[in-house]
Amino acid sequence: MALQPLPELVKQLITQPIIFIGGKGGVGKTTTAAALASYYASQQQKTLIVSTDPAHSLGDVLKVQLSNEKTAITPYLNAIELNPDTIVDAHFAQVERTIKSYANPDMMPKIREHLRLSKSAPGAQEAAMLESMCQHLVTAVDGNYEHIVFDTAPTGHTLRLLVLPEMMGAWTDGLLAQQRRQSKLRSVATRLDSHNQKHDAKKTEIANPFAQKKSDRWEQAVSVLEKRKQLFRQAGQLLHDRTQTAIVLVMTADMLPLAETKRAIEQLEDSKLTPAAIVVNQLISPTQFDEFWRLRADRQQQLMQEIERNFTNYPIYPIYLQQTDVRGTDALSNLLCPVT
Numbered sequence: 001m002a003l004q005p006l007p008e009l010v011k012q013l014i015t016q017p018i019i020f021i022g023g024k025g026g027v028g029k030t031t032t033a034a035a036l037a038s039y040y041a042s043q044q045q046k047t048l049i050v051s052t053d054p055a056h057s058l059g060d061v062l063k064v065q066l067s068n069e070k071t072a073i074t075p076y077l078n079a080i081e082l083n084p085d086t087i088v089d090a091h092f093a094q095v096e097r098t099i100k101s102y103a104n105p106d107m108m109p110k111i112r113e114h115l116r117l118s119k120s121a122p123g124a125q126e127a128a129m130l131e132s133m134c135q136h137l138v139t140a141v142d143g144n145y146e147h148i149v150f151d152t153a154p155t156g157h158t159l160r161l162l163v164l165p166e167m168m169g170a171w172t173d174g175l176l177a178q179q180r181r182q183s184k185l186r187s188v189a190t191r192l193d194s195h196n197q198k199h200d201a202k203k204t205e206i207a208n209p210f211a212q213k214k215s216d217r218w219e220q221a222v223s224v225l226e227k228r229k230q231l232f233r234q235a236g237q238l239l240h241d242r243t244q245t246a247i248v249l250v251m252t253a254d255m256l257p258l259a260e261t262k263r264a265i266e267q268l269e270d271s272k273l274t275p276a277a278i279v280v281n282q283l284i285s286p287t288q289f290d291e292f293w294r295l296r297a298d299r300q301q302q303l304m305q306e307i308e309r310n311f312t313n314y315p316i317y318p319i320y321l322q323q324t325d326v327r328g329t330d331a332l333s334n335l336l337c338p339v340t
């Protein structure tokens, strides 16, 4: 599709309430996400912007300190910065509360230790973050936001998150199927147990309270899994519904972002998640001649002084912007030590 004037972007996305902004690191995702959200809010359309990047860039761009709770930036703009550590802590605190309600109190120190270690297990943060994102997605759509903009972490990670609801749904299905098999076995065991009752009343007295607790526990576990499955299914459906969700890929006009954007589109299309638009950021306007560059260079030199003041304990090395991408070992080594 041809190049479009930028104001068309806000018109194109106006009917899709969910907007995901993806792209390679540093290309301008946060800037684009915050710009879209700010624009819609300025048009008095209730907008929520959600950042999944722990680097606090969204807060920096909006010039407000954000947290896991919604912050009202303007009457029409709310922002939230999902902090993986806080989310994981809250998630495991919930798990601990659930276990505590049925576990033997003597076991709790061991269980707590196990949960503490599980927090740093690979994928724990990602899973907790995904669940939290899906919750925000579903509740924001059910709530009365006209736009929900997700400012995501760099592409690879984002793509995994977008595909994960399906995977998590399948995974939860597996757990539930396993649970159903075990439940069948238990009902057979219970029948055998009641058969034994006629022969051994004392044994049954001991066995029954445990059976009761176990079935409670299973019911609890199943209900948690069912709820989670429902959440992922709903989020997955929203993500795949093009009338609801638009994925916008941001890139710069450079070779590496181009290659990554191509790969991202292939991956997204494989998962039936076609991007809605591509934003090419940081383009140099052909009308911006000497004066523009002089002002930009001056501004950078001012910032360089500030950088030197801030990092007095470290050596600082400047790399100047080149006319083209720097690729291949010769050009790369030449960047540091030019061959004279």
Ligand SMILES: Nc1ncnc2c1ncn2[C@@H]1O[C@H](COP(=O)(O)OP(=O)(O)OP(=O)(O)O)[C@@H](O)[C@H]1O
Residues within 6 Å of the ligand: 023, 024, 025, 026, 027, 028, 029, 030, 031, 032, 053, 057, 152, 153, 154, 281, 282, 283
């Ligand atoms: N069009 C632009 N003109 C000038 N500066 C820009 C422009 N777009 C982005 N920047 C600046 O470039 C830097 C990176 O932008 P931004 O934080 O939006 O990228 P990002 O893709 O969100 O990065 P990350 O991958 O780290 O999340 C920021 O300092 C931002 O202010």
Ligand SMILES: [Mg+2]
Residues within 6 Å of the ligand: 029, 030, 031, 053, 057, 151, 152
């Ligand atoms: Mg960012």
